Amino acid sequence: MTDTTHTRELTAIQKKYILHWGEMGTRWGINRTVAQIHALLFLSPRPLPAEEIAAVLGIARSNVSTSLRELQGWGIVHVVHILGDRRDHFESMKDVWEMFRIIVDERHKREAAPTLAMLRDAVADAKKPGAADTYTRDRLADMLQFFELMTTLCEHTSKLPTSSIVRLAKMGNKIGKLVG
Numbered sequence: 001m002t003d004t005t006h007t008r009e010l011t012a013i014q015k016k017y018i019l020h021w022g023e024m025g026t027r028w029g030i031n032r033t034v035a036q037i038h039a040l041l042f043l044s045p046r047p048l049p050a051e052e053i054a055a056v057l058g059i060a061r062s063n064v065s066t067s068l069r070e071l072q073g074w075g076i077v078h079v080v081h082i083l084g085d086r087r088d089h090f091e092s093m094k095d096v097w098e099m100f101r102i103i104v105d106e107r108h109k110r111e112a113a114p115t116l117a118m119l120r121d122a123v124a125d126a127k128k129p130g131a132a133d134t135y136t137r138d139r140l141a142d143m144l145q146f147f148e149l150m151t152t153l154c155e156h157t158s159k160l161p162t163s164s165i166v167r168l169a170k171m172g173n174k175i176g177k178l179v180g
Contacts (some may be wrong), residue, residue, distance in 0.1 A: 002041065006057045010056060014040075014043055017043065018036050018040055018043070018057070019036070019040055021035050021036060021038065021039035021081050022035045022036040024121065024136045025038075031067065032069040033059055033063055033064075033067050033174065034070050034071060035066065036057055037053055037057065037068065037071065038076065040053060040056060040057060040090055040118075041053075041077055041091055041092035042088055042092040042093075042094070043072075043084075044091070046089075047060040047078060047080040047082065047089035047091040048089060048090055049063060049085075049087040049088065049089050049090075050087070050088070050090070051087070053068075053090070058161075068090055071090075071092075072100065074103065074106050075102050075106065075113055076092060076093050076102055077090055077091065077092050077093075078090070079093065079146075081158055085156070094137060095168075097123075097165065098162075101158055104154060104158065105158065106152040108151070108154060112147065112150075112151060112154075116144075116147045116148065116151060116159075119140060119143055119144040119147055120144060122140050123137070123140050123141055123144050124145075126140055
């Protein structure tokens with residue numbers, strides 16, 4: 001977005017995207033600042049140092065550091081070193097399909113996998129005499145089946161090449177007609 005010594009103002013469309021991405025992040029359970037930093041790095045044609053990120057977004061440097069660690073933990077932002085500059089610079093993945101795969105995988109690890117494990121335990125416990133009524137056992141079994149099927153679908157889809165996923169997505173209603 002800028003050279004290494006001057007911070008330039010964001011364009012109106014950049015601001016709009018960054019603000020919206022921050023709002024969407026909060027709806028997805030992601031800290032607003034984390035999402036805004038990701039949006040800024042995604043739009044940046046070059047890696048940015050933390051100081052510049054803080055200046056452009058008007059946020060505390062410590063908040064930037066914490067947010068960058070979280071984004072690195074997700075695997076969608078990484079450190080880049082620039083010749084002649086001792087500071088760490090950061091850049092976002094640019095391939096939206098690969099980024100989506102990583103985010104889905106991380107969300108699965110953090111959210112779906114623990115829920116799946118709990119459901120398996122709950123279904124097993126519910127089968128014990130006197131542990132649960134038939135209705136509860138059935139509801140838990142249905143939810144477990146749903147999570148297992150969705151997990152399988154995500155695992156199979158994640159192995160497809162991007163071109164296949166794009167073709168699949170573009171098929172739209174044709175898939176429904178194909179499978180009935």
